[in-house]
Amino acid sequence: MEAENQQCPRCHRTFSTRKINSLSHTFAWTIAALVMLVPANLYPMMIYYTLGKPEASTILEGIATFVQFGMYPVAIVIFIASFVVPLAKIIGLFILMYHAKRASKLTVKQQGQLYHIVEFLGPWSMLDVFVVAIMAAVVNLGFLSSIEAAKGITYFGLMVVFTMLAAESFDARLLWDVQKDDVQKDDVQKENSQNENTCKHPPQPPSDVGLNQASQHDSP
Amino acid sequence: MKPATSLNNVVICRRCDAALSKPNIQPGHKAICPGCGALLFELKKNPMERTMAVSLAGLLLFFPAILLPMIGVSAAGAHNEASLIDCIVILLNSGYHIVALIVFLFTIAIPIVHLLAAFYIAVAVHFNKISQSLLVFFRSYHVLDSWTMLHVFFLGVIVSIYKIVDLAELTVGGGLISFVLLLICSTLVSVTLDHYYVWEKMEQALED
Numbered sequence: 001m002e003a004e005n006q007q008c009p010r011c012h013r014t015f016s017t018r019k020i021n022s023l024s025h026t027f028a029w030t031i032a033a034l035v036m037l038v039p040a041n042l043y044p045m046m047i048y049y050t051l052g053k054p055e056a057s058t059i060l061e062g063i064a065t066f067v068q069f070g071m072y073p074v075a076i077v078i079f080i081a082s083f084v085v086p087l088a089k090i091i092g093l094f095i096l097m098y099h100a101k102r103a104s105k106l107t108v109k110q111q112g113q114l115y116h117i118v119e120f121l122g123p124w125s126m127l128d129v130f131v132v133a134i135m136a137a138v139v140n141l142g143f144l145s146s147i148e149a150a151k152g153i154t155y156f157g158l159m160v161v162f163t164m165l166a167a168e169s170f171d172a173r174l175l176w177d178v179q180k181d182d183v184q185k186d187d188v189q190k191e192n193s194q195n196e197n198t199c200k201h202p203p204q205p206p207s208d209v210g211l212n213q214a215s216q217h218d219s220p
Numbered sequence: 221m222k223p224a225t226s227l228n229n230v231v232i233c234r235r236c237d238a239a240l241s242k243p244n245i246q247p248g249h250k251a252i253c254p255g256c257g258a259l260l261f262e263l264k265k266n267p268m269e270r271t272m273a274v275s276l277a278g279l280l281l282f283f284p285a286i287l288l289p290m291i292g293v294s295a296a297g298a299h300n301e302a303s304l305i306d307c308i309v310i311l312l313n314s315g316y317h318i319v320a321l322i323v324f325l326f327t328i329a330i331p332i333v334h335l336l337a338a339f340y341i342a343v344a345v346h347f348n349k350i351s352q353s354l355l356v357f358f359r360s361y362h363v364l365d366s367w368t369m370l371h372v373f374f375l376g377v378i379v380s381i382y383k384i385v386d387l388a389e390l391t392v393g394g395g396l397i398s399f400v401l402l403l404i405c406s407t408l409v410s411v412t413l414d415h416y417y418v419w420e421k422m423e424q425a426l427e428d
Contacts, residue, residue: 074382112236123369126326130376133323137302137310138291139384144298149316157322168366173237
C-alpha cells in the first residue's frame with residue numbers, strides 16, 4: 001500500500017493515513033488497565049504509622065476516612081481523581097472502541113468530545129501516586145508518625161500509564177469511518193473498508209450537513 | 221520532498237480534524253476553526269524571543285525545584301523535610317522501583333527534555349540555524365506534551381499539605397516556591413511557542 005509509507009514533507013516522518021492496528025492496541029492497553037484497576041483498589045495505597053501502630057488504607061478507605069473527619073473538599077478531589085476518573089476513562093475507552101466498530105446513537109461530535117475528555121483526563125489521575133510519594137517522603141517523624149507507600153500504588157501508577165497509552169493509540173478517525181460506511185451501506189469488514197478509504201478518498205472536510213444526515217441515518 | 225501544491229493552503233484543526241483552507245491573516249491576529257472554535261494558528265510579533273526567555277528560566281528553576289525541600293513537618297521536637305528528589309529516593313529505598321520511575325519520568329525527566337527541546341527550537345529558529353536534528357526535537361516536543369505532569373504534581377503537593385496540616389506543623393520550603401515558578405514557566409512555554417511559525421521556518425530552511 002503506497003499510502004502507508006509516505007513521508008511528511010514538513011517533519012520528514014513516515015506516516016500512515018490511519019494509525020496501524022489502532023483498535024487492537026487500544027483494546028490491549030485498556031484491558032491491561034482494567035486488570036491493574038482491581039489490585040489498585042484492593043491493596044492499600046499507603047500505611048500510616050501513628051505511635052508505632054500501623055494502619056493501612058485502600059483508596060476507598062482513605063476517602064471514607066476523610067469523610068469521617070469532615071474534610072469534604074479533599075475527599076471529593078481524591079474520590080474524583082483516583083476513583084471516578086480512572087473508572088470513567090476505562091469505560092469511555094470501551095464505549096469508543098465499541099462505536100468504532102458500529103454506528104451509535106451518539107453523534108460523531110459527541111464521540112469526539114468523549115475522546116478528548118478521556119485524553120485530557122489522562123495525566124490527572126496520576127495525582128494519587130504523587131500524593132503518596134510526597135506523603136511518604138515528608139511525613140517521617142520517627143516513632144511519632146510516619147507514612148510508607150504500599151503495594152496498591154504500583155498497580156495504580158501502571159493503570160494510569162496504561163489508560164494514557166490506550167487513549168494515545170486510539171485513532172479518533174475510526175469514528176468517522178463508521179459514519180461513512182453506514183451511509184454507504186457498506187457491509188464489508190471494518191479492516192477492509194478502512195483500507196479502501198485510505199487509498200481512494202483524499203481527506204474530506206467534515207461538513208455539518210453531512211454530519212446531520214449521517215446521524216439521522218443512524219437513529220432507528 | 222515538496223508538499224503537494226493542493227495541500228499547501230490547507231490547515232487541519234487539531235481539535236476536530238476538520239480540513240480548512242488556510243486564511244491569510246496579519247501578524248498579531250488569530251485564525252479560529254469555524255467548526256469547533258479552537259485556535260488554528262496565530263501570527264505573533266517576535267515569536268521566538270519569549271519562548272527562549274521563558275524556557276531558559278524554566279531550565280534554571282529546575283535545580284532549586286528538585287533539590288530544595290518542598291514541604292517540612294515538625295511535631296513534638298521531631299522535624300523532617302523533603303524535596304522532590306527525596307520523594308523518589310525514598311520510594312526507591314522502600315522497593316517501589318516502578319512508582320519511583322513513574323514519578324521521576326513524569327515530574328523530572330520528561331519536563332526537562334520538554335523544556336530543553338523548546339529552548340533549543342526557539343534558539344535555532346531565532347538565529348536561523350535550522351538543521352535536520354531540529355525536526356527530531358520538535359517531534360519529540362509534541363509527543364512529550366501529554367506526558368509532562370508538573371501541574372498534576374503541584375495539585376498533589378496541595379492535597380498533601382491539606383492532609384498533613386492537621387497532623388503536624390507545616391513549613392513551606394524554597395523547593396515549592398521554585399516549583400510554582402517552574403510550573404508557570406512551563407505553561408508559558410506551551411502558550412508562547414508558535415508551532416505554525418516554527419514549522420514554516422523549518423520548511424523554508426530545509427528546502428534550500
